[in-house]
Amino acid sequence: MFRIRTSLFIFSMLLAGLSGCASMAPKYSRPPAPVPKAWPGGDSSGRTAAEVSAQSVKWQDFFLDPKLKSAIDLALKNNRDLRIAALAIEKARAMYGVQKAEIFPIIGVSAGSSSQRLPADVSPSGKEVATEQYSVSFGTSSWELDFFGRVRSLKDQALETCLSTEQAQKSVQISLISTVANAWIMLAADLDRLKFSEKTLQLQTESLKLIKHRYDTGISSELDLRQAQTRMEAARVDTVSLSRSVALDRNLLDLVVGQTLPDDALPSCLASAGLLKKVSAGLSSDILLQRPDILQAENRLKAANASIGAARAAFFPRITLTAGVGTLSGELSGLFKSGSGTWAFAPRIDIPIFDFGRRKGNLDAVVAESKIAVAQYEKAIQTAFRETADALAALGYADKQVSAQESLIASTGAAYRIAEARYRAGVDNYLPSLDAQRSLYGAGIGLIGLKLARTNAQISLYKALGGGMD
Secondary structure (H helix, E strand, O other): OHHHHHHHHHHHHHHHHHHOOOOOOOOOOOOOOOOOOOOOOOOOOOOOOOOEEHHHOOHHHHEOOHHHHHHHHHHHHHOHHHHHHHHHHHHHHHHHHHHHHOOOOOEEEEEEEEEEEEOOOOOOOOOOEEEEEEEEEEEEEEEEEOOOOHHHHHHHHHHHHHHHHHHHHHHHHHHHHHHHHHHHHHHHHHHHHHHHHHHHHHHHHHHHHHHHHHHHOOOOOHHHHHHHHHHHHHHHHHHHHHHHHHHHHHHHHHHHHOOOOOHHHOOOOHHHHOOEOOEEOOOOHHHHHHOHHHHHHHHHHHHHHHHHHHHHHOOOOEEEEEEEEEEEEOOHHHOOOOOOEEEEEEEEEEOOOOOOOHHHHHHHHHHHHHHHHHHHHHHHHHHHHHHHHHHHHHHHHHHHHHHHHHHHHHHHHHHHHHHHHHHHOOOOOOHHHHHHHHHHHHHHHHHHHHHHHHHHHHHHHHHHOOOOOO
């Protein structure tokens, strides 16, 4: 009989392993992308045949400046947000391992002893009785036979949650790389602005000295002198303000990098920051489906899908099994003697009948959660499409804007030289020269801003297309 029961136990284990393949989760199908197949107006980034897909370009190859590469590398090692994301992956993997193990029984060995004394008035024999009992057993306790796929659906949900966490970490890394790059080139642009402002202040100071001399000799009026002083002080104010911006840029860069950035990793000018590899958005928006944040949203959708399977399985009986074999004896020395063997086999079935709508409410909740996940997935695609389209639009006009601004500087510079010559010749007062100076200064600062915007658009396109991984 002992062998029959043992065989029945082993057979039950095999049957449960075979029956655990069922799942009540709905068949998953990826929702169609709620965006056009083609980019608006075509690929307006001026793509050439030499350009490549962003997803095929590592960040080390996209950013060509060695100092910027050094800053990004330090950030990937020290940034706390990235560390948190990496630790979240470890936690998700551990939780998946726990849920995956629920498919299999917990098999273990237990040993114990008990002593009992019964007084004579409650003893069946009418005499005081003292007993001792020792036992050793091997088996499993409360193992759910997953006939309806509840445990397996929960395992699938944990897997998709783990995968979504991994995609989240990739998104954080891409975002970190672009954030460091943007902060680094912002510092470079503000350094260029500061140098330009300092040069302007120097020229204004020299111009003030000249006008002061002309005023002292009676050639220029006091109005000319005061206007020159006003322009010089305005340049001084801009210089102080830009010095403050440079300091704030340094603080931001140190924060995103996670440590104080060494001087050899700091930018010197915006020209070097603009050295970026050209990438293409391709011809179809389907490339966005490989973005980590969209893959993360799809993993969450799959996890919600698996939750429906677990909620459906809750409407059916749950079968658990407790079984074991061992030895039992009243004396420790007799545990393993012949005739001390024992076994236990206790299957249990729980059949839900009335729960006053609890399981129905839970199923409705997870179905609603699945619909929310679909909407979030579609929104993620729409957001990615908009980000890419914006970057393409910005790049499509960036070179033309820079070229037009350079022409404006050339014209304004010529006007300034003419106005300055006419003032020195005594033909005009100082006002035309002052206006020309202001226009030239504004055009120069504007050119730096346009070059910064062009570089930012290149980085934004690279990020929007899912580039930036190792």
